[in-house]
Amino acid sequence: MSTVSANAAEKRKRYWAPTILFASTGLLALTAVPLYGFEYGYSWQQWLAFLLVTGLCGISISAGNHRLWTHKTYKTHWLMRLLFALFSAATLQNTTLNWCAAHRAHHRYTDNNDLDPHSSARGLWFSHLDWMMREYPSGMKSHDNVRDLQRDKIVMWQHRNYLPIAIAMNLAICLVFGWITGDIIAMFLLAVVLRMVINHHAAFALNSFGHRWGHRKYKSDISARDNPLINIFAFGEGYHNYHHAFPGDFRNGVGWLAYDPSKWLIKVLSWFGITRQLRTATDMQVQKTVQEVKFEHTEQQLKELEAGDQENWRSLLDRERADFCKTMEEWRVLLAERRKIAQDGPAKKWKLAAIQTKIRDLKFRLKMQSRRLRLLVRQSRLNAATASSIGFGK
Ligand SMILES: [Zn+2]
Ligand SMILES: [Zn+2]
Structure with missing residues (x-):
């Protein structure tokens, strides 16, 4: 066009x-x-x-x-x-x-x-x-x-x-x-x-x-x-x-x-x-998107810090990001397993329940990670504010 x-x-x-x-x-x-x-x-x-x-x-x-x-x-x-x-x-x-x-x-x-x-x-x-x-x-x-x-x-x-x-x-x-x-x-x-x-x-x-x-x-x-x-x-x-x-x-x-x-x-x-034929996004897609936006916000807020301060917090953010990728990969594997089990016969219900429990654990991990990201931003700001007030006092 x-x-x-x-x-x-x-x-x-x-x-x-x-x-x-x-x-x-x-x-x-x-x-x-x-x-x-x-x-x-x-x-x-x-x-x-x-x-x-x-x-x-x-x-x-x-x-x-x-x-x-x-x-x-x-x-x-x-x-x-x-x-x-x-x-x-x-x-x-x-x-x-x-x-x-x-x-x-x-x-x-x-x-x-x-x-x-x-x-x-x-x-x-x-x-x-x-x-x-x-x-x-x-x-x-x-x-x-x-x-x-x-x-x-x-x-x-x-x-x-x-x-x-x-x-x-x-x-x-x-x-x-x-x-x-x-x-x-x-x-x-x-x-x-x-x-x-x-x-x-x-x-x-x-x-x-x-x-x-x-x-x-x-x-x-x-x-x-x-x-x-x-x-x-x-x-x-x-x-x-x-x-x-x-x-x-x-x-x-x-x-x-x-x-x-x-x-x-x-x-x-x-x-x-x-x-x-009602179409929906999967739970995993939605959770992944929400978490990615949280990472973007955290990244954005860290950018507002002085260059020296940024480095310390950035390494923590990188650790969180690696953890997030791991969680998503585990979720993807569980979904693949669930698809296989759906065609399986014996102990099907038990296996499906076990996978559901693991998915719930992954969601809890994401929830706790969101909390840590919020803490990371709060702590980094607090540290920057303390450092600048000490500098001002001198
Ligand atoms: Zn529309
Ligand atoms: Zn619109």
Whole structure:
């Protein structure tokens, strides 16, 4: 793919449709939604409908557009794909095909200002909204990276009929829930306008704030971060640093209890055979990545010390690194053994349990090593501070 010239970014034709959409829904959410509430009030049934539609639309983007179609982390029944296509169209976040093309480009060229469609290095406003509202060369839509999705009949049907589907879905949401709760205007304001604004800005916040504030536990050389606040509204997508480290994993929050409704839905549906071939990173891959980032941090902090001080601590760090390589090698051997045992007959359960115990020991070793790395940094800083204060006293 040829590099797009940064100078071409000067030409910025405005896209009026998204500009008017974001401005009008935002304005209505801030004015008409509370005013109508003060005047007439919203019933609990209307709030329930709002939560339901917000969930359906948010999950369709997260579990559908993102984890199913962009990253192919699992497979599912055509009925689920149809539901995802319908409700993701209702969010007015562009067609699934265009959404996936932009997101795949984002993963491939993260933080490259010329090629990442919403590179956070170009500022919060650009990465949150502006990249969709103006013609930037980095946002030019190419379908070269979604050829596989062009063979998906549901994706292409939604792509060709996007506007009628989006309008029909929002109209249906408004009328059906308006009829059930007895107030069409209230449902237009809550289940269409407010829901759309929340779905929009939760997804957009991942591109802006999710690449600016939060933790980088799994990958430290990119801007993507784990941000718990965005996570609440983005249905688990807020574990964005993990996701950039392991985009092929159907989970974004690794642990079963980590708040990630999309992961829970995909997993629960797999028990009924509705979703299948769920892909995950292995425990070893995740632990290895986390530990490598800890080593990078320790290394970085040792660099801040005086050259003489660095040497002493560096030799300790080298010992830790050698220990880490040994632990990983032992883990790899155990996994190979486990694969062999899985085909074995006698005492299979006992052997598997024995290997599991050894893996647990290795994890404990990594945990203790993390503690030692923290101590190493603390002690080295303390020593440097003491040495400089003695020097100052002289
Ligand atoms: Zn990202
Ligand atoms: Zn992604």
